[in-house]
Amino acid sequence: MSRLQAENLYKVFGRRPDQAVRKLEDGADRDELRADGTTAAVIDASFTVEPGQIFVVMGLSGSGKSTLLRMLNGLLEPTAGRVLFDGQDLTALAPRELRHVRSTKISMVFQHFALFPHRSVLDNAAYGLEVQGVPKAERIERATEALQLTGLAGWENSWPDELSGGMQQRVGLARALATDADLLLMDESFSALDPLIRRDMQDQLLELQKRLKKTIVFITHDLNEAMRLGDRIAVMRDGRIVQLGTAEDILVTPANDYVASFTQDVDRSRVLTAGAIMAEPHTVMGSTTEAGTELRTPQDVLAAAPATVEESTPVIELFGPCSTSADPVAVTDGKGRLVGVVPGSRLLAVLGDPMKPTESPQVKASDNDAVQNDGGKNDGVKKVARV
Numbered sequence: 001m002s003r004l005q006a007e008n009l010y011k012v013f014g015r016r017p018d019q020a021v022r023k024l025e026d027g028a029d030r031d032e033l034r035a036d037g038t039t040a041a042v043i044d045a046s047f048t049v050e051p052g053q054i055f056v057v058m059g060l061s062g063s064g065k066s067t068l069l070r071m072l073n074g075l076l077e078p079t080a081g082r083v084l085f086d087g088q089d090l091t092a093l094a095p096r097e098l099r100h101v102r103s104t105k106i107s108m109v110f111q112h113f114a115l116f117p118h119r120s121v122l123d124n125a126a127y128g129l130e131v132q133g134v135p136k137a138e139r140i141e142r143a144t145e146a147l148q149l150t151g152l153a154g155w156e157n158s159w160p161d162e163l164s165g166g167m168q169q170r171v172g173l174a175r176a177l178a179t180d181a182d183l184l185l186m187d188e189s190f191s192a193l194d195p196l197i198r199r200d201m202q203d204q205l206l207e208l209q210k211r212l213k214k215t216i217v218f219i220t221h222d223l224n225e226a227m228r229l230g231d232r233i234a235v236m237r238d239g240r241i242v243q244l245g246t247a248e249d250i251l252v253t254p255a256n257d258y259v260a261s262f263t264q265d266v267d268r269s270r271v272l273t274a275g276a277i278m279a280e281p282h283t284v285m286g287s288t289t290e291a292g293t294e295l296r297t298p299q300d301v302l303a304a305a306p307a308t309v310e311e312s313t314p315v316i317e318l319f320g321p322c323s324t325s326a327d328p329v330a331v332t333d334g335k336g337r338l339v340g341v342v343p344g345s346r347l348l349a350v351l352g353d354p355m356k357p358t359e360s361p362q363v364k365a366s367d368n369d370a371v372q373n374d375g376g377k378n379d380g381v382k383k384v385a386r387v
């Protein structure tokens with residue numbers, strides 16, 4: 001079962017919201033409703049978040065991210081649609097039950113650390129537990145542990161203003177972790193931090209996530225951050241989710257020009273993986289290596305390859321091997337079987353412009369010469385899934 005599920009969620013502010021939803025269902029857009037004095041903050045949002053996933057909602061200011069997040073934790077009631085948390089319909093719960101779910105199972109981490117200045121770091125980290133009514137000794141134990149997890153051991157008795165911005169944000173994270181909530185909702189949590197500290201926090205979150213396997217919904221307006229963190233990313237525009245997919249889906253097959261325009265600044269070599277750009281092994285069979293050997297079998301390819309990598313290896317790690325040899329890098333699965341090849345020319349080709357929504361990875365003419373030996377019918381490139 002999905003941990004979290006949004007089903008056709010709408011949030012309309014202003015007069016006659018139900019009527020506005022019907023108009024939206026009939027194809028009206030935000031601007032048409034604005035003329036009636038209503039704001040369609042979220043329009044028909046549907047997605048699922050699986051346990052242990054980081055689900056990122058990315059969009060510019062005003063696209064509806066915060067409104068969506070507030071519906072996910074029940075702070076805002078949807079105008080239409082449902083939110084299911086572990087299969088339980090949050091929108092149908094009585095206020096008391098909803099408060100219970102919110103205080104025990106869901107934790108929020110905000111952009112502005114929301115720390116109490118007159119409480120110690122430890123008491124700040126323990127705040128969520130205090131709200132839950134957890135006895136003092138247990139509170140201290142769990143908050144101390146959470147501070148250790150976020151690298152703040154030794155700072156328990158300090159005041160928030162003695163900490164740097166990044167450290168204060170870690171206290172916010174420790175507060176969320178101490179409650180043992182299954183679901184973390186993070187609203188632009190790292191946006192106020194300096195770039196280097198922000199990157200450090202992203203790394204730390206990924207590191208923590210490997211161990212704790214929480215389910216996280218992370219809101220950001222920064223596509224690079226979305227791509228570093230997100231197992232799946234929802235791109236929002238004017239209240240609608242315009243693309244839902246992995247970082248690679250978004251980079252390789254952006255749903256429209258709007259999404260593509262965001263991808264211009266993304267370092268493709270760190271997001272794309274060998275698995276997404278590789279060609280099938282048969283495309284190099286029959287060709288001759290630098291040393292003059294004919295490639296006939298997967299073993300030949302593996303023996304000649306300047307490096308053997310896994311499908312999840314970022315493309316950036318292929319540059320070294322490709323620069324030292326004209327032979328293709330071999331890509332293997334978890335059992336060491338050859339599943340693909342990356343010739344150097346292919347590597348350069350895929351780092352070019354993002355593809356148009358109508359193109360598929362198979363039809364890039366520039367790639368064909370690099371790897372084809374089948375007369376141009378199929379370059380064997382693995383299709384990247386679109387959602």
Ligand SMILES: Nc1ncnc2c1ncn2[C@@H]1O[C@H](COP(=O)(O)OP(=O)(O)OP(=O)(O)O)[C@@H](O)[C@H]1O
Pocket residue numbers: 013014039040041059060061062063064065066067068221
């Ligand atoms: N309580 C409200 N009443 C009326 N309109 C609202 C309300 N809350 C949000 N809106 C409007 O809904 C739209 C979406 O706002 P929202 O805050 O969800 O966007 P956002 O993507 O989170 O933006 P930001 O990054 O600036 O917070 C905006 O046009 C906003 O003005």
